[in-house]
Amino acid sequence: MSKPKLALYWAASCGGCEIAVLDVEEKILDVAAFFDIVFWPCAMDFKYKDVQAMEDGSIDLCLFNGAIRTSENEAMARLLRRKSKVLVAFGSCATEGCIPGLANLTTKEEILDWVYHRSPSTVNENGVRPQPRFHVPEGELEIPEFYEEVRTLAQVVPVDYFIPGCPPQAPQIVNVLSAIMTGAPLPPPGSVIGAGEKTCCDECGRKREEKRIKRFYRPWEIVPDPNQCLLDQGIICLGPATRSGCGALCVKANMPCRGCYGPPPNVMDQGAKMISALASVIDSQDPEEVQRILDQIPDPAGTLYRFSVPASLLHRKRTQVTA
Amino acid sequence: MNQQQRFEPRIVGFLCNWCSYTGADLAGVSRMKSAPNLRTIRVMCSGRVDPTLVLRAFQLGADGVLVAGCHPGDCHYQEGNYKAMRRVLLLKRVLREFGIDERRLRLEWISASEGEKFARVANEFTEQVRALGPLQLEEAPAAVAEPQLEEVRA
Numbered sequence: 001m002s003k004p005k006l007a008l009y010w011a012a013s014c015g016g017c018e019i020a021v022l023d024v025e026e027k028i029l030d031v032a033a034f035f036d037i038v039f040w041p042c043a044m045d046f047k048y049k050d051v052q053a054m055e056d057g058s059i060d061l062c063l064f065n066g067a068i069r070t071s072e073n074e075a076m077a078r079l080l081r082r083k084s085k086v087l088v089a090f091g092s093c094a095t096e097g098c099i100p101g102l103a104n105l106t107t108k109e110e111i112l113d114w115v116y117h118r119s120p121s122t123v124n125e126n127g128v129r130p131q132p133r134f135h136v137p138e139g140e141l142e143i144p145e146f147y148e149e150v151r152t153l154a155q156v157v158p159v160d161y162f163i164p165g166c167p168p169q170a171p172q173i174v175n176v177l178s179a180i181m182t183g184a185p186l187p188p189p190g191s192v193i194g195a196g197e198k199t200c201c202d203e204c205g206r207k208r209e210e211k212r213i214k215r216f217y218r219p220w221e222i223v224p225d226p227n228q229c230l231l232d233q234g235i236i237c238l239g240p241a242t243r244s245g246c247g248a249l250c251v252k253a254n255m256p257c258r259g260c261y262g263p264p265p266n267v268m269d270q271g272a273k274m275i276s277a278l279a280s281v282i283d284s285q286d287p288e289e290v291q292r293i294l295d296q297i298p299d300p301a302g303t304l305y306r307f308s309v310p311a312s313l314l315h316r317k318r319t320q321v322t323a
Numbered sequence: 324m325n326q327q328q329r330f331e332p333r334i335v336g337f338l339c340n341w342c343s344y345t346g347a348d349l350a351g352v353s354r355m356k357s358a359p360n361l362r363t364i365r366v367m368c369s370g371r372v373d374p375t376l377v378l379r380a381f382q383l384g385a386d387g388v389l390v391a392g393c394h395p396g397d398c399h400y401q402e403g404n405y406k407a408m409r410r411v412l413l414l415k416r417v418l419r420e421f422g423i424d425e426r427r428l429r430l431e432w433i434s435a436s437e438g439e440k441f442a443r444v445a446n447e448f449t450e451q452v453r454a455l456g457p458l459q460l461e462e463a464p465a466a467v468a469e470p471q472l473e474e475v476r477a
Contacts, residue, residue: 105420105421149464151464155464155465156464267375268375268379269374269375269378269379271417272373272374272375272377272378272414273373273374273375275374275410275413275414275417276373276374276375276410278409278413279406279409279410279412279413280406280409282409284409285395285402285405285408287408287412290408290409290412291412294409294412294413294416297413297416299420300413300416300417300420301416301417301420301421302420304417305417312378313375313378313379313381313382314378314381314382314421314423314460315464316421317420317421317422318421318422318423318458318460319422
């Protein structure tokens with residue numbers, strides 16, 4: 001009997017998700033024994049034309065990490081969707097945009113202007129910018145188009161399952177792959193798998209008290225008490241607005257949760273929930289003092305939506321000029 | 324938009340049950356005229372207005388959102404209105420980062436006896452949002468079920 005076919009691909013991502021797959025350690029041998037790996041550019045030598053040559057729906061499982069930033073990302077998402085029976089958005093970038101998605105708080109023009117003209121380390125006397133197509137004596141060169149905004153995988157093609165996390169934690173990956181390899185029934189399409197159903201706070205062992213915040217601290221400004229809730233200590237911890245599943249790794253290292261597992265179930269917008277939570281714990285009834293306390297958060301959108309700008313309700317910065 | 328046609332903004336107003344909604348009611352029974360652009364949603368407390376509701380209103384086509392509650396010290400639930408104030412202040416900063424004019428979100432204290440203030444706020448805010456123009460948030464991108472396939476160059 002032929003083995004089920006597995007594909008892994010990365011679009012706009014850092015490569016951490018690929019390492020997370022290898023973090024399953026010796027279990028990777030079971031994966032390699034169970035599946036026939038038909039496409040995994042990071043680890044093995046495959047070409048896009050190999051995928052194009054496959055029959056539609058011939059890949060049983062495709063783990064797709066990375067957001068959709070360029071036309072190449074989109075074309076590969078469409079190609080792999082067509083070739084795969086089950087397409088999984090693997091990791092925070094594919095699920096909700098993640099760090100590449102922070103670019104949605106600026107515009108394509110601002111990005112290109114900074115990178116090719118204004119950044120102090122740029123030397124570009126002729127003001128050259130890369131063009132999608134360029135003629136050279138040998139013929140036409142083509143590079144992918146850089147899109148106006150970063151999109152999640154599900155904003156481009158239908159997605160069957162979502163595995164959150166930046167990156168997904170190895171034990172969760174093992175859970176998901178073992179379930180598939182043992183033939184366990186799959187949850188309904190559209191489900192988040194490889195994560196918990198509660199918030200990060202549920203996995204955090206710190207002592208929580210009545211929260212009364214007069215001052216916010218950035219993590220480097222104080223050495224936090226390792227046993228007390230970080231938010232109680234004035235450090236912005238996204239635990240209350242983040243899905244469980246990681247085992248509260250960051251808070252165990254005395255660093256605040258930054259929200260990479262995305263919003264918990266039934267939450268539409270992670271940042272909005274965190275705005276709500278922070279507003280509840282500020283200990284002041286005077287608007288001016290509240291404003292001063294809030295000014296201690298240098299970049300609220302980037303902090304509260306660090307991993308979820310493209311998947312959020314507003315999903316990107318507007319460039320509309322008001323009348 | 325047609326130049327002759329005046330832009331009529333769509334405004335969602337979250338009014339607290341105990342003060343601002345009663346104030347709006349008073350404006351009505353007192354036959355005060357106020358802009359019809361404000362669509363009222365009665366909530367039990369201004370502190371119940373989750374920022375998600377405000378963002379969702381913008382996303383679904385609101386050009387402005389008003390949150391109105393009891394005056395400081397008057398909250399039926401002691402301090403829900405302070406919570407609303409802190410939320411709105413933080414939400415305005417986030418809106419700014421998303422390129423949305425923070426004047427589209429307004430917080431007002433309107434007591435049950437301030438029908439006149441309700442009418443004034445509704446009129447003022449309508450004119451302010453009219454001046455800002457339509458927000459026109461486009462829909463979030465959605466997956467195309469039957470995509471036009473574009474092959475990648477191998």
